[in-house]
Amino acid sequence: MDPVIYINKIVDVVVVFNHKNNPNICMPIRIRYQNKNIDLIELGLRHPTRKGSRSIHIFDMSDGQNDYRLEFDSESLLWKLIAITNTNYYV
Amino acid sequence: MFESNLNKEQPKIMHIDLNSAFATIEQQAHPSLRNKAIGITNRISPNCCIIAASYQAKSIGIKVGMGLNEAKKINPEFIILESDPAKYHYIYQQLVSIMKNYSPKIKMKSIDEGIIDFHNTTNLINQTILRKIGIEIKETIKQRLGATITVNIGIGSNQFLAKLAASLHKPDGMDIIDYHNLTNTYKNLKLTDLPGIAEHYQARLNAFGVYSPLEFLNTTADNLKRFVFHSNVGEDWYYRLRGYEIDNNLTKLGHVGRQWVLNKPTNDQSFLASSFQYLCQTTGKKLRYKNVDARGLLVWLRFTNGENWYLRKMYKTSFYSDHDIYQRAIYLLNQRPTNLNVQTMGITCYQLTKTARNQISLFDNINKNNWLTDAVDTINEQYGIFKIFTANSLNSTKLVKQKIPFGGTEYFNLLIESN
Secondary structure: OOOEEEEEEEOEEEEEEOOOOOOOOEEEEEEEEOOEEEEOOEEEEEEEEEEOOEEEEEEEEEOOOOEEEEEEEOOOOEEEEEEEEOHHHHO | OOHHHOOOOOOOEEEEEEOOHHHHHHHHHOHHHOOOOEEEEOOOOOOOEOOEEOHHHHHOOOOOOOEHHHHHHHOOOOEEEEOOHHHHHHHHHHHHHHHHOOOOOEEEEEOOEEEEEOOOOOHHHHOOOHHHHHHHHHHHHHHHHOOOOOEEEEEEOOHHHHHHHHOOOOOOOEEEOOOOOHHHHHHOOOHHHOOOOOHHHHHHHHHOOOOOHHHHHHOOHHHHHHHHOOOHHHHHHHHHHOOOOOOOOOOOOOEEEEEEEEEEEEOOHHHHHHHHHHHHHHHHHHHHHOOEEEEEEEEEEEEOOOOEEEEEEEEEEEEOOHHHHHHHHHHHHOOOOOOOOEEEEEEEEEEEEEOOOOOOOOOHHHHHHHHHHHHHHHHHHHHOOOOOOOHHHHHHHHHOOOOOOOOOOOOHHHHHHOO
């Protein structure tokens, strides 16, 4: 079984911007997905990438149980939940 | 007896090496994978090859280059992930940025390792002890990239000793090799522990009666040149081992190419032509990225029976467009033995010259072809590489993936755009 569930859907996200918290200046802290709130507690890595001329920021996050991959499109200003990794699979 | 010949200059070269780079980057990105035996591969399949392994995996005997099946036999819970070039590119950029804070003279040796040359830096940096700078760099990397990502730092009077020093205590180590501790360091090493010495060179040295780095150091330049390496390479090793810099040569771009291992070996002409067209397009993109034109073309194949075949041709005029490369390549490819199944295919453009593509040709058909290439490139730059490609290579764009290059990083930006 593949532990990664691909979602690829636009979601609502609560984000905190804290200029002192370098390098995690921008940190998503909550996702609203399927009428549930998911509270994110750790930012693994943020890295930028490109889709053509569009700049995308990818956030690899964790809620302490599962890993979440979020994409922020800096042109459309939309957040997308790309994938959830069921980490119990790895235990 | 060797000490009079050693380079007694203060060490000014720092080698920085990310520990198990791809694996630790993934462990940083995915908290759930930390402290677990994980590996990275380019494409997950039962027989795929592990291109990076975490230290936890290495500690139980899983090595880079091993097949997934073999690794699973050692540890059934071994986790394999596909490589994520964009992530590694970001870390690479951050590493370059940190290194550039200390000296304008930095050189990236590959995606995960680079060199800072502290010669001719400002007094503020020049007069600081390099060990202190090393500690500072380690801290900066942890702060900017995450605590899981660690580096080994080696300091020496040349690139060779700096790299050797960086390999002594992994992970997260820092060592200095200078003329004081050079012979003591060599005492505790095997020949193959030296960067650049693998089985082949070891066999040459053994044949001359050299079995340890210390004996290697004890061999005269003349003997190394005349009896061991039979060339100037021997003399280079004589100076390299003593801490003199001889690896500072600039390399010239000699050839540009692409190869692909087929998922399913075949001799089907239409499939091979389609895949080849895609390889020609990626090669053309590399040529144009490097602003060079080619005059020579080599097409090569490896068959399932282990035989190799190649054909090369030099042309009177230079070329750079995808169409020109493909036309020439398919002509060569069609002369292959058609009864054998192809396992690996490759194309190499050589005899490279600075591009003359701004010059308008007397012949309109050549201009139209070049303008079409420029237009396609412009559109692809805007919307992403390979948004427009030839219809013939439609299936190949899904099959042939650009993956992480080892060694040089010169096409890294291009690779990121195409993913």
